[in-house]
Amino acid sequence: xxxxxxxxxxxxxxxxxxxxxxxxxxxxxxxxxxxxxxxxxxxxxxxxxxxxxxxxxxxxxxxxxxxxxxxxxxxxxxxxxxxxxxxxxxxxxxxxxxxxxxxxxxxxxxxxxxxxxxxxxxxxxxxxxxxxxxxxxxxxxxxxxxxxxxxxxxxxxxxxxxxxxxxxxxxxxxxxxxxxxxxxxxxxxxxxxxxxxxxxxxxxxxxxxxxxxxxxxxxxxxxxxxxxxxxxxxxxxxxxxxxxxxxxxxxxxxxxxxxxxxxxxxxxxxxxxxxxxxxxxxxxxxxxxxxxxxxxxxxxxxxxxxxxxxxxxxxxxxxxxxxxxxxxxxxxxxxxxxxxxxxxxxxxxxxxxxxxxxxxxxxxxxxxxxxxxxxxxxxxxxxxxxxxxxxxxxxxxxxxxxxxxxxxxxxxxxxxxxxxxxxxxxxxxxxxxxxxxxxxxxxxxxxxxxxxxxxxxxxxxxxxxxxxxx
Amino acid sequence: xxxxxxxxxxxxxxxxxxxxxxxxxxxxxxxxxxxxxxxxxxxxxxxxxxxxxxxxxxxxxxxxxxxxxxxxxxxxxxxxxxxxxxxxxxxxxxxxxxxxxxxxxxxxxxxxxxxxxxxxxxxxxxxxxxxxxxxxxxxxxxxxxxxxxxxxxxxxxxxxxxxxxxxxxxxxxxxxxxxxxxxxxxxxxxxxxxxxxxxxxxxxxxxxxxxxxxxxxxxxxxxxxxxxxxxxxxxxxxxxxxxxxxxxxxxxxxxxxxxxxxxxxxxxxxxxxxxxxxxxxxxxxxxxxxxxxxxxxxxxxxxxxxxxxxxxxxxxxxxxxxxxxxxxxxxxxxxxxxxxxxxxxxxxxxxxxxxxxxxxxxxxxxxxxxxxxxxxxxxxxxxxxxxxxxxxxxxxxxxxxxxxxxxxxxxxxxxxxxxxxxxxxxxxxxxxxxxxxxxxxxxxxxxxxxxxxxxxxxxxxxxxxxxxxx
Numbered sequence: 001x002x003x004x005x006x007x008x009x010x011x012x013x014x015x016x017x018x019x020x021x022x023x024x025x026x027x028x029x030x031x032x033x034x035x036x037x038x039x040x041x042x043x044x045x046x047x048x049x050x051x052x053x054x055x056x057x058x059x060x061x062x063x064x065x066x067x068x069x070x071x072x073x074x075x076x077x078x079x080x081x082x083x084x085x086x087x088x089x090x091x092x093x094x095x096x097x098x099x100x101x102x103x104x105x106x107x108x109x110x111x112x113x114x115x116x117x118x119x120x121x122x123x124x125x126x127x128x129x130x131x132x133x134x135x136x137x138x139x140x141x142x143x144x145x146x147x148x149x150x151x152x153x154x155x156x157x158x159x160x161x162x163x164x165x166x167x168x169x170x171x172x173x174x175x176x177x178x179x180x181x182x183x184x185x186x187x188x189x190x191x192x193x194x195x196x197x198x199x200x201x202x203x204x205x206x207x208x209x210x211x212x213x214x215x216x217x218x219x220x221x222x223x224x225x226x227x228x229x230x231x232x233x234x235x236x237x238x239x240x241x242x243x244x245x246x247x248x249x250x251x252x253x254x255x256x257x258x259x260x261x262x263x264x265x266x267x268x269x270x271x272x273x274x275x276x277x278x279x280x281x282x283x284x285x286x287x288x289x290x291x292x293x294x295x296x297x298x299x300x301x302x303x304x305x306x307x308x309x310x311x312x313x314x315x316x317x318x319x320x321x322x323x324x325x326x327x328x329x330x331x332x333x334x335x336x337x338x339x340x341x342x343x344x345x346x347x348x349x350x351x352x353x354x355x356x357x358x359x360x361x362x363x364x365x366x367x368x369x370x371x372x373x374x375x376x377x378x379x380x381x382x383x384x385x386x387x388x389x390x391x392x393x394x395x396x397x398x399x400x401x402x403x404x405x406x407x408x409x410x411x412x413x414x415x416x417x418x419x420x421x422x423x424x425x426x427x428x429x430x431x432x433x434x435x436x437x438x439x440x441x442x443x444x445x446x447x448x449x450x451x452x453x454x455x456x457x458x459x460x461x462x463x464x465x466x467x468x469x470x
Numbered sequence: 471x472x473x474x475x476x477x478x479x480x481x482x483x484x485x486x487x488x489x490x491x492x493x494x495x496x497x498x499x500x501x502x503x504x505x506x507x508x509x510x511x512x513x514x515x516x517x518x519x520x521x522x523x524x525x526x527x528x529x530x531x532x533x534x535x536x537x538x539x540x541x542x543x544x545x546x547x548x549x550x551x552x553x554x555x556x557x558x559x560x561x562x563x564x565x566x567x568x569x570x571x572x573x574x575x576x577x578x579x580x581x582x583x584x585x586x587x588x589x590x591x592x593x594x595x596x597x598x599x600x601x602x603x604x605x606x607x608x609x610x611x612x613x614x615x616x617x618x619x620x621x622x623x624x625x626x627x628x629x630x631x632x633x634x635x636x637x638x639x640x641x642x643x644x645x646x647x648x649x650x651x652x653x654x655x656x657x658x659x660x661x662x663x664x665x666x667x668x669x670x671x672x673x674x675x676x677x678x679x680x681x682x683x684x685x686x687x688x689x690x691x692x693x694x695x696x697x698x699x700x701x702x703x704x705x706x707x708x709x710x711x712x713x714x715x716x717x718x719x720x721x722x723x724x725x726x727x728x729x730x731x732x733x734x735x736x737x738x739x740x741x742x743x744x745x746x747x748x749x750x751x752x753x754x755x756x757x758x759x760x761x762x763x764x765x766x767x768x769x770x771x772x773x774x775x776x777x778x779x780x781x782x783x784x785x786x787x788x789x790x791x792x793x794x795x796x797x798x799x800x801x802x803x804x805x806x807x808x809x810x811x812x813x814x815x816x817x818x819x820x821x822x823x824x825x826x827x828x829x830x831x832x833x834x835x836x837x838x839x840x841x842x843x844x845x846x847x848x849x850x851x852x853x854x855x856x857x858x859x860x861x862x863x864x865x866x867x868x869x870x871x872x873x874x875x876x877x878x879x880x881x882x883x884x885x886x887x888x889x890x891x892x893x894x895x896x897x898x899x900x901x902x903x904x905x906x907x908x909x910x911x912x913x914x915x916x917x918x919x920x921x922x923x924x925x926x927x928x929x930x931x932x933x934x935x936x937x938x939x940x
Contacts, residue, residue: 202672451921
């Protein structure tokens, strides 16, 4: 009898059965060792103590775990690199944390221009493997060096180049998924067009572990990006910067268009001493990856717009390394602001014309609640990351910070925006989902969830409120 | 009491009730007049005689019709422009044909770079409205002048520029849908990133009227395309042309890469007399829309590859009108071949490395079954349209043609391909869906369908086999 013999698996009813059905060393039950797997970067204070952490190495092992979970009604929280920012991987009391961090294989097929990756492969590792074949996997969350591709797919992660190149779902051609009953399905394939049957691959992207467990990802790659030309522009007010963003995106497709506010600029400058303009209220970083000659023209047009909207200083460079230094500064924004205190990290997005209203409204919330809110934004997408600073030793301030966190989402909803552009709902944002979606769309979400996971064992409490098994 | 008063609608139990709840002239029941709405371009011989054809003008009217259908268990087949090629809009006996052809409004917002369109607006009308604002809606089915945007979304339609610019789903930011119980939901919005809740917008795209009725589409637009440079290359064998395609797509992203085989070339030449190479076994048409200077370089590289793989004649032009003449020739391929007889139109796709095997295998099927099969292809996507010619007066040949139709799909499945790349499953390809998806993925399709349309009133028999109401 093999480990995965169906008859055996039907009789996995105790944790001991499960341990003996998996390779030695797969199951962690020691409380101290489990602590490394109880939280993602949202640090949800309500994380439970799981029954076990299981580090799987194959699709078959995931099936074994899910069959046990289905047989026993045990909740399963899937986990990639644990870099999630919304608590989508927070451990559930008495549940299993299913860690996919060992499933890291990456294969590149240069002929079909695709990558097949295990969910535990890091985004940066996929990018590197693609680059070695002269290809490019575009989606680039700021955390790309530490986040897993499985987590990227689970949250439909975004990043900096999305303003021109789209988000994770645009690059997912296929998925291998283990369903809530332990069956494995392969969806999609290395075909650029396929409309046979419902769009299930797309449905699973962004489902945050609530509909199935991703065990393999098939990604579309494109030819390597051309070396970019970079512009950095300082603005005297936030409004002037967001107005410039609107004027730029109206007619152009820069390959990057990022914003940092004054608090962020100073935090980054504290850390990097690279000479950023500490007096600026906002800074835009734009890149163009048009072919030689044309990038300079595009960046020139963007610079003209910035100047027209009051930029006090513009600096552009076609040296990719020098440009990359500014992008590194942008990517360091969260850790830099984190030096000032603990963070509540927001991810609200609005239609582009409301970007100015959003940042103005955030400033008002900051003033009313007496908490510092640093703002960074994938400005060209209208997707902002207000970083709410709090002192964990000051209970009153902590409470005000949490109120501000909710008010920022309320504001985004009022402006026709979303409560999460790229991080996911997880557990932290779940209380706002109902208001955002409205009762009918929320009910539609529950209907699909119940159809695919009728027992409610997959990541219960993430995205949607947990309903008891039917 | 208004027309849409809920109490009234709960009591719509006869067609007379429905007629009186809708504006005069909405409901067609005269058999001759209904004939114009019983078939799409698949000309399904099994089309039924519907109870009524209803031409709706608003989301509210769609709700009225669906509430009647839900209350009475009446099947509803939604219909845009009737240009579908797989029988997704074939009328069902005793059902309602819900024609959305009157819902044609188009509004362009240049600031968010979006279009809001009624499902009955033609693809060409959306393109024209976008162009008037200096913007571009890329997806371009060959039928773009006669197909509706609602049908494009319902089938996740492709086209010629998809090889670089993606398919319909990549441009759908939001949908207004009437669900199977008559509720209306708005999904998504003018936000470039949004991961709040399950990816329902993406699920509805490509669902062919089986999950809900599209009453409004929110589309992402991009800046106008640059004028393209065009290359036409003739090849002595199909293999040499498909080998060239592989070599091109490996390192480049042309904005178009189309193939026509010898039968098609001659049929088009018969119609256009534009001087195509009648002796060629295959012709590739490639375009580059890179910026000035760079397009010539890209087309030069593609020409080098074509020559290297044995192209006997290459002709390139940077005159957009001259280039467009070749594209028009390509778009005329289906009507041109149709002059030779009735057509069974295929839509199979394979991973690019199997494109050569696919066209070779199709030639074998053609020889074995003694039917002419002309092949055109969105070659850069691996998506082919074998056109199986038949003489409707020759019953034996007709039977052989239908056998060939199935064998082409069987071949595609064997080669790791799909039975439909961009036309949809509809009713014509439904018998092959189970083999393509396998039992588990098929069951997953049914589960989602049952969750969203438990009565099975929405387009029963399209995509999935109709299961009786639960």
